[in-house]
Amino acid sequence: MCTIQILLSLLAVIAVSEAIYKRWIPNTNFENASNWNERRVPCSQDTAMFPRDKKVSVFVQSPHSLTNLYMPLDGEFILADGAGFMAASNDDPACTPGTHINFHDAEGHEWFDPTLWSSAQSTDDLEMGRFLFSVDAEHVPCLYDDLIFSPETSFRVHLKETGSEVQLRSISVLGKKFTNNEDFSQYLKSPTGKLQFPGPVQPQIMNLRCQDDTGCLCGNDEMLQEICSARLQYSGNKCPEVTCASPLQPIGHCCGICGVIISLEYISTFNLETYRNRLIHTFLSLNKYSSIKLAISKVQSSLPILSSMRFGKNLKIQIVLIDGKEGSLAGSDALQLGYDIMADIETQGESFGITKAEMEFATGSITSPQTAPMSAGAISGIVIGTFLGLSLLAASYFLYKLDACRLQYFRFFHFWNNGSRMEDDEPVGHGGFDNVIYEPAAENKQAVTGGEEDLKAGTGFQFDNPVFDSNFDA
Numbered sequence: 001m002c003t004i005q006i007l008l009s010l011l012a013v014i015a016v017s018e019a020i021y022k023r024w025i026p027n028t029n030f031e032n033a034s035n036w037n038e039r040r041v042p043c044s045q046d047t048a049m050f051p052r053d054k055k056v057s058v059f060v061q062s063p064h065s066l067t068n069l070y071m072p073l074d075g076e077f078i079l080a081d082g083a084g085f086m087a088a089s090n091d092d093p094a095c096t097p098g099t100h101i102n103f104h105d106a107e108g109h110e111w112f113d114p115t116l117w118s119s120a121q122s123t124d125d126l127e128m129g130r131f132l133f134s135v136d137a138e139h140v141p142c143l144y145d146d147l148i149f150s151p152e153t154s155f156r157v158h159l160k161e162t163g164s165e166v167q168l169r170s171i172s173v174l175g176k177k178f179t180n181n182e183d184f185s186q187y188l189k190s191p192t193g194k195l196q197f198p199g200p201v202q203p204q205i206m207n208l209r210c211q212d213d214t215g216c217l218c219g220n221d222e223m224l225q226e227i228c229s230a231r232l233q234y235s236g237n238k239c240p241e242v243t244c245a246s247p248l249q250p251i252g253h254c255c256g257i258c259g260v261i262i263s264l265e266y267i268s269t270f271n272l273e274t275y276r277n278r279l280i281h282t283f284l285s286l287n288k289y290s291s292i293k294l295a296i297s298k299v300q301s302s303l304p305i306l307s308s309m310r311f312g313k314n315l316k317i318q319i320v321l322i323d324g325k326e327g328s329l330a331g332s333d334a335l336q337l338g339y340d341i342m343a344d345i346e347t348q349g350e351s352f353g354i355t356k357a358e359m360e361f362a363t364g365s366i367t368s369p370q371t372a373p374m375s376a377g378a379i380s381g382i383v384i385g386t387f388l389g390l391s392l393l394a395a396s397y398f399l400y401k402l403d404a405c406r407l408q409y410f411r412f413f414h415f416w417n418n419g420s421r422m423e424d425d426e427p428v429g430h431g432g433f434d435n436v437i438y439e440p441a442a443e444n445k446q447a448v449t450g451g452e453e454d455l456k457a458g459t460g461f462q463f464d465n466p467v468f469d470s471n472f473d474a
């Protein structure tokens, strides 16, 4: 068993490519202190109480002695080897006085809440906490993603009806990986499956791989509304305040940001993976940019591009840069990096298959000597660079255009970017990257405390024997 797993994870690391791994963060484990209202695991003099009418699957990792245990009417304990419950001896100085401790209601967790998923380029990165940042729509599972519900954990995830199907590549539950939709549907009919995925909708396993090196669309556009209402459910459907006057709206993101959006047009030689690695290797690894979050993906713009020269499709590569700065400094580091990336595209873009780059930015106010105090508001703007080697016919026209854009570009550059150095000409190493785009792991949201009244009427519960489904003992 173990060797097979090691082999599998090795293979997963070798076959890097487009696969993104997404892991569900919340769990309903007995030993997770944040699942209990006292923020501690019940000890021997305590009474552990599960809401009577709430369905839940609970993974138990170790033995527990308790004074009392009230169980839900419909639920299960999944016991690890050696785990279990026993009646406590009368007195235990380490746990006095005992109290009633309530298990949180596990109902509130929505599949579409982007804050409840971690994403990474490999399972290793998931383990190491090297998470990818992405726009909200792509932070919930996409069509080509491998989903992981951590082994040795129980969970409960609600998936709403949206009108479009939720599709993904594979899903791992309790250590078992499903790559076939029939097997997974079968699993969803099991008692454990029903408790973990109460629906009403079931995710579909497609086992598809992205075949396009220039990148694939995530496929969640049509669910953006659900994603955003889940994202903002604890803040009254309001976006957090930002300090820049006219925040940018990245495609697929729920809220406006201070920072930078770079939009790329590309040709078939563009490789999203290679270019992402270039950005990480060349820029994000620098100390001064270590706090910047970078998202890069293929998106479909809702507005048709005016010059639909390329196949008439309005697909582009979107790069989003956000920094951790606040107040008047919000977005300033991101802007600095934005200029570096634009300068890099200026010299190297063509070799990466980039034909055009456009940068928008919004930052907090800058107290610059060039601006009068009264105009020290937030700034925003657009920088455009065009880099074409396309058509001989249009060569002279583009030559003209290129110069015009460069001029504009460099004027902006000098104005905002005094004294910075460009880091061009670094060769792109293939396959040697050990950096990832980090996202602070501290975004976990606490479950909303369920009503304590739920438990008042707690006598005479019936309960089936703890179930341990040996199928998933991998």
Ligand SMILES: *[C@@H]1O[C@H](CO)[C@@H](O)[C@H](O)[C@H]1NC(C)=O
Residues within 6 Å of the ligand: 025, 026, 027, 028, 032, 033, 034, 035, 444, 445, 446, 447
């Ligand atoms: C405990 O549960 C919370 C909420 O479900 C989750 O965010 C957190 O990661 C869990 N902690 C551990 C150690 O599993």
